Amino acid sequence: MTDDTHRPDEPTSDHSADDSTDSTEATDGTSRRAFLAAGLASPALLGLGVGAVEANARSSALSTVVQQDTEADGRDTASVTVDFPGGSGPDSLAESFTELTADPALLDALGVAPGQQVRVRRTDDEYAAYTVAGARQERADDTVRIDRRARCRLALDELNWENTGDKQQGCPTYEGGCSLADESFDAVVDPVLPAPDMTVEEARENDELVEVLDYDERSLVVALAPHGGDVEAGTAEQAERFAASYDPPVTTWRTYGFRDGGGAFVRWHVPSTQLSPASFPKLASITDHTFRFGVSFHGTCTARVRVGGNASEETREAVRDAIAGVLPDSMPTPVLAEGRYAATDEDVLINELTDDDGIWVGQPKSVRDEHGDAVADAVADALNRRT
Structure with missing residues (x-):
């Protein structure tokens, strides 16, 4: 096992400085949806202009997508595109093995705040827990950013393990990469981490x-x-x-x-x-x-x-x-x-x-x-x- 508080044997990031990014500035976690819903009669009067109107429209569309992804037990999930970290977002993500960033509108629609955990599901058999490291405004609200090595947690069957004991219970590390390390891919973000009503x-x-x-x-x-x-x-x-x-x-x-x-x-x-x-x-x-x-x-x-x-x-x-x-x-x-x-x-x-x-x-x-x-x-x- 790695040490719980600092994960000294945790794999470090290998993403390069030229990772592509569609993000703009990182936010302080305040949702654009909440901001635009705060009784503002006219975005133009506040100097927000067309950009704010477009953001509001994207947030409304995202809310519809989230509702359409409602699970059988009634909870909302969201279909997303997993992309590479980059730009001016949280610096910690560059060294993260268990974290992601997401647009504040997406987090707001799911009822999730930075610092909380979500599960990311790529297929029925590949899913993992991630901590929301921060909210960063994206050009596409359904963009989630995960470090190259961290995304390999969603392709465990592809990994070459090293320094592990029985059932990979030693110090879990892996060498090399995976097919997800160099490509964007579709996934589902679920705000419910532990499975409810299961023994x-x-x-x-x-x-x-x-x-x-x-x-x-x-x-x-x-x-x-x-x-x-x-x-x-x-x-x-x-x-x-x-x-x-x-x-x-x-x-x-x-x-x-x-x-x-x-x-x-x-x-x-x-x-x-x-x-x-x-x-x-x-x-x-x-x-x-x-x-x-x-x-x-x-x-x-x-x-x-x-x-x-x-x-x-x-x-x-x-x-x-x-x-x-x-x-x-x-x-x-x-x-x-x-x-x-x-x-x-x-x-x-x-x-x-x-x-x-x-x-x-x-x-x-x-x-x-x-x-x-x-x-x-x-x-x-x-x-x-x-x-």
């Missing part, structure tokens, strides 16, 4: 992503596994195990992502610094609950367990020592996370949900496979003693 087993059978919430209104503690299933294997089970081992009631939230034959990480991974509760309805339902503290279980590419988060150093040391006590001497000693692994930022999910007392536990696959339950029990024991 974990159904998600496994259908190569899907689901979220599961076990909520207890009495709980002061939350356990998270944002990347369960085959994304960061074993972490969802650890969150459940922690809840069973911890004495007071615990609320748990987990996601489970799958892809038969491997590649679940590449398809479904959303860094927890970017994960938006607005894109995960069950997670959103607990954001107003006050949790005293909590723990989030993750996978990393490193050989050593790292304990991070914004909890006090004393608490993190207690968790580190408890984990060390259940691992064999042959394994590297767990450490307090530093630098890119520290997970101290406010936008790390566990820190957002707790009262400045979040614990982030990053573990290599060998630990999760062989000692996952023991680690979860050790964390629960350390936090039980703390209280």
Whole structure:
């Protein structure tokens, strides 16, 4: 697994400076549709002229297209053209493996804001999660821009994998490109990321992503596994195990992502610094609950367990020592996370949900496979003693 907070082994962009672009200036996320609908009687009176009228017409046409793409369950999707990044849009997209930009009119029609997640579907079998990095005004409202390597996430069967373990669960990287790297193509943007009304087993059978919430209104503690299933294997089970081992009631939230034959990480991974509760309805339902503290279980590419988060150093040391006590001497000693692994930022999910007392536990696959339950029990024991 790559490290959840910074993805150090994530492939970098290989798009060149001469990528074609039809974009104009990047926007601040304010929708042209919302602006034009704000009671302005005459665009010409405000100096907007013909361009604004044309933009309004395009937005109205786009709204019609979105409505025509309504799915069977009633949600709106949009047919789009995926193009290359370029121009003056968000600089981060040039190095992004999981992000896209889209016209504000398209985002508004779908009810999506920058920072939220969407799924992009190229075929019935090729789809992936992306974070909306920003809204940028396009000449064609249905243009979505994705980096060359990031678009290869929509062609997983074509990729040559390297540095991967069983079922591509090591550090998922790939060499070379894919047929989508040098061409524009049609796709569908769906604002619904986790599959609604689907069980974990159904998600496994259908190569899907689901979220599961076990909520207890009495709980002061939350356990998270944002990347369960085959994304960061074993972490969802650890969150459940922690809840069973911890004495007071615990609320748990987990996601489970799958892809038969491997590649679940590449398809479904959303860094927890970017994960938006607005894109995960069950997670959103607990954001107003006050949790005293909590723990989030993750996978990393490193050989050593790292304990991070914004909890006090004393608490993190207690968790580190408890984990060390259940691992064999042959394994590297767990450490307090530093630098890119520290997970101290406010936008790390566990820190957002707790009262400045979040614990982030990053573990290599060998630990999760062989000692996952023991680690979860050790964390629960350390936090039980703390209280």
